[in-house]
Amino acid sequence: MLSDSTFRDIAGLMHGTIGLNLPPTKKALVASRLAPRIHRLGLEGYDAYLSLLHEERGDGELQVAIDLLTTNETYFFREPVHFEILRQHLGRPRERTPAAPVQVWSAASSCGDEAYTIAMVLSELQTLHRIGPGWSVLGTDISDRVLRAAQAAIYPAERMRHVPQALLRRHCLRGEGDCEGLVQLRPELCERVSFGQLNLCEDFEPLGPFDAIFLRNVLIYFDAETRRQVIERVVERLRPGGLFFIGMAEGRADLSQQLEAIGPGAFRKRKE
Template identity: 35%
Template sequence: MKALAGAMDGGVAMADGSAPLLGDAEFRFLRDFVREHCGISLGDHKRQLVQGRLARRLRALRLRHFGAYCDLLRQDPQSELGDLASAISTNVTAFFREAHHYDLLAEELLPRWLQQKRRSGDRLRIWSAGCATGEEPYALAMVLAEALERHDATGVDAKILATDLSPQALETARNGVYPLERLAGISDGRRRRWMLRGSGEYEGLACVHPRLRELVAVQPLNLLHEWPMRGPFDAIFCRNVVIYFDQPTKQRLFRRYAGLLPAGGHLFLGHSESLHGVNDDFELIGRTVYRKRG
């Protein structure tokens, strides 16, 4: 009983070798740390989830208890921040998820933007903020590459910035290699055009076309920290990211997005996200599509 009580209060490893328990003090520290460094709000109901997911990090780091993990975060927070954020958040992504956003780009926004850029000589920039494993920016790149060809605008300086906090997700995004079953959202025509199917030891995998790699720059970024880029961006995709953030963090983030978008610039959110009661810099113009007010 004494060993069990110690495990519950101090987050120590269990004597029988089972998974360590997350103590009260360790959970409070982790909750405060995650809110400060990641903007993610963890309620008490998330305690079991945090314990289960971070137990894998303890095994990977060969740490016996949560107290040691908290000490690691205190001593060197940046080294573990990406892995911690990956562990406690659920990155659900897919090629052409919420297809209406891509349709709006292809049919209305990109033709207009490219015509303007050709006349002015300005560059075209799209930011995929919280790109996870890369399906979103590469889907954007397919639409952009097709628009550049269709509208005779291959000379326009057009790029997509893809950022995320998770080192594992960024590695996948940089590699651009996906199991065939992950390509379900891509039409047959686009799959033939933009995905290179592997063979031999790469059987069952597909790699993105080199042209898409040319259009996408994958970089690590914590949305709560300083941003090296200054914009402006024509569009920012931040979909299914702010669902984890508390209200003050959302408000700060959307103000910063507004600062990187010109009047008329577009912000795309996830299907369960909204700016209602959060920010007045944007007006809703479509399903989870916002335009910066002039």
Template identity: 40%
Template sequence: MAGNALAEDALRQIAGPTLNDAEFAFLREFVYRHCGIALGEQKRQLVQGRLQRRLRALGLKDFSAYCALLQQDPEAELGELASAISTNVTAFFREAHHFELLERELLPRWLEHKQRTGERLRLWSAGCATGEEPYSLAMVLIEALERTGSTVDAKILATDLSPQALATARAGVYPLERLAGVSEERRRRWFLRGEGANEGYASVHPKLRERVSILPLNLLHEWPMQGPFDAIFCRNVVIYFDQPTKRRLFERFCALLPVGGYLFLGHSESLHGLSEAFELVGRTVYRKRG
């Protein structure tokens, strides 16, 4: 019997600690309150598996210790927790029709108007993940500025909760295979190919970095920026939220957009039944009503 007990203990050490009912209930409530992410019972194994890596990184022996850490200092671990339980899937020029609309219609109109009025142009990538979205926006923006000869003050704010994602975005260095959605012409102009130890990687051009401010932000907490933004990109983010959280978030986005401002959502997201403040004007493209 002693041998069986030792064998079971060894297996537990290999597999990692398990998440009991009370610990999972605590984590569900904590994640919902601080991140707006609703975790169903079916996510239990996923949460356990992903957070076992955090336990190892922190040198914690079990989930009880991890829950105690969260209670002691919620903010210190919040970004790592959110990053562990969510999936940052992104790509350069993902959902290309959004960038085509910007390039073809919106940016020329905005830049012409703001050149006359002296207003600034601001875009917000809310949930920028590892940076592909804001850098894609920067390429389109700079090219539009050059085509029109505009001197408008134009910048992009990029925010995310995940420390790892933000670190990648700030570094702006990507494996060459991540540039699959970038045209050859843009690859040559906007990326610097690595050599030697950096072979197989490319870094974004300094001109793109100059247009993008990358900052940590929890969408459920207070926002330091006042706006207004001409457009907000919040794509493939609210899929994790329940209906009340989505409704509150869209109300807050609305407050930072002028009449006629644009909200871009992900391909599986919609404002249907959540906000009357916007009208659908394209594929997951919404405009603030007057």
């Protein structure tokens, strides 16, 4: 059984490492997510697992625990209005010089669905001569498991159910035989997208500046103060006039003063 004090220690470790907010109401969830792993490792219980997490701090088992306690759910063209706003914003000539390089950051990219969706939109804009050829997308996440999946760029077809047919034809190869039901992204799209590990709750190297940043469906894990700090740190990397997106269900209460709302979960950085 997971005792209150061990739960508090696990919650404290997760908060200190990745800003994950685990209130007491999440105790049963934490217990059920960790139990199969503890069983598999042949450990006696949650206390032994907590000791292992402390020993392995920095990699190994801590990464596994992070994966078990966070949700990596994602899919292509999730919350499609954001991609429409991106398309319109970047396609508007007065916003920027058409040939200027465009850089977009998917800041909690999970398995890459969001980053590759952005790449599909940018590729389309290039074809329409709305942006020049110098564009790229960066995807980052805390979890190396999802980053490996993102680099492999092979997805169950189900995750692409919202991708328009024309884009599927242009960017995807359908698996056959043993690979039936899987879709692989073409190398020309993949080479525009790079992935790296980044913990949003720690100071990170100067990145960007970006024309747009997607920080979607990750703020829900953080408490109010962590959320405020993460937003400030991320928005710092956005160009004035650039776009900033959060999940549509993530509210807007404590967003940065530097942002003005332009749609549900969509903001523009003020030019001042």
